Amino acid sequence: MADAGLFRDHFAGRTVVVTGAARGIGLGIATAFAGAGADVIMVDRDDQVRQAAEDGRAAGLRLTAVPADVTRESDVAAVFDRVAELTGRLDVLINNAGVITINELEHTSLDDFNRVLAVNTTAAFLTARAALPLLRQGDGGVILNAASGQARQGFIYTPAYAASKFGIVGMSQSLAKELAPANIRVNCYCPGIVRTEMWAYNDREWGRRLGDYRPGELIEEWIDDIPLGRPAEVDDVANLLLFLASDAAVYITGQAINIDGGMFMN
Template identity: 50%
Template sequence: MESRRFEGKIVLVTGGARGIGRGIARRFAAEGGSVAVADRLESVEETAAELAELGGETLGVAVDVTDKAQVEALYARVEERFGRLDVSVQNAGILRISPLERLSEDEWDATLDVNVKGMFLCCQQAAALMRRQGGGGRIVNSASAQARDGFVYTPHYAASKFGVMGMTQSLAKELATDGITVNAFCPGIIGSDMWEYADRAWGDLLGDYARGELMAEWVDGIPMRRAGTPEDVAGLVAFLASDDASYITGQTVNVCGGLVMS
């Protein structure tokens, strides 16, 4: 029998129109949740319509998570539509790859703005709504394997993901007495648009790699010998958002096939 752990639950997923975020949103919808999807992409409403085919109520909202007014409006719209919020998944993020001497302030600022400031703004609104309604809640943040082990040509991205881990721990301590758990997940190499870009950009910088060769080389170094899928990540996120994880908070959990083990 298919699990319906999120029947009657309201879930918000940022960065939910494609890739890992879309996989996460689909998992919650498949398990009975009503899902709001937020993203900068115009396809966000199409994604919401697709999720509705799984049976639950859905909402698609175009939002820039670095804009406080837009984030406030997003959570207000979720509350107005659904009446409450049980799970907030902060998945919106960007990756830019650049050697140190070519890394611009604009690239640095944009990465930290989306990956750290955007997450902070969403966590702030999610916590306020969950505290106001009572009954606890689940906040789940997207980190990265680079929260464990920073990689070459991405100091700005690594810094942002280490920041996510620290923010998660701090908020978990602050919100624990409200019954709100705060955890994070660390994807490794996941088959997605972002990793197609990473294969091209790192491949050009690290050597004369044809498209797909660097990705294949890295995948060969994963103990499980395969890239992950959005569905692999979604399984972990759904667990962290479920009642089974009610005594887990402040944790950052790897989902990477053994690529990093700390």
């Protein structure tokens, strides 16, 4: 779990919703905000989210699981109805849910393409729209959307993923302008290589298409191009989000912020 550090108790009394929270980066984000005092609603279509919340509560964290498919409008509406019942407020929405498809163009089906955009981009639209009434009830709020290094430069064999991440940045900038008068800030976070199960999948699938790579070899090559010399840990991403959602970042909106060890410098 990320050390709340400077943000310990900073989010006490605040409600945070995290999508894609059953594992990986999403789970790390959820536990980091709970460690900083927030009431955290963990949303995921995988029922594993219930166990993750139960484990966190056993450690004294204020975590509640709300299983839902964030690509379904009715599920999203039900999530925020539940938030209203549980805490009656919403301060931070973190759209972390994401999927990737790695394949040659000729083998990428329309269903695959649409599914990636639905989870990575359309779901963020649905959750932001459904969350807006609760966000407006307070003095302001924060929306943080998961982008990627692929919002800076599309990688080979991932046309849907790259499109979804470029799209999330543009949508976030539009929402930042629209919602600023309501004191609702909207930013993106752009991870590079993060040490998670998803990156093991990425290594295998890209390696299979790019050449005869042994497991881990492709990621090792990419890490060689990172100035700080290592992949990100989940805590690195969570710590950035604690800052962006905090009162220390009240003048930051409409930005897409890299968290990649210098892999992309634009």
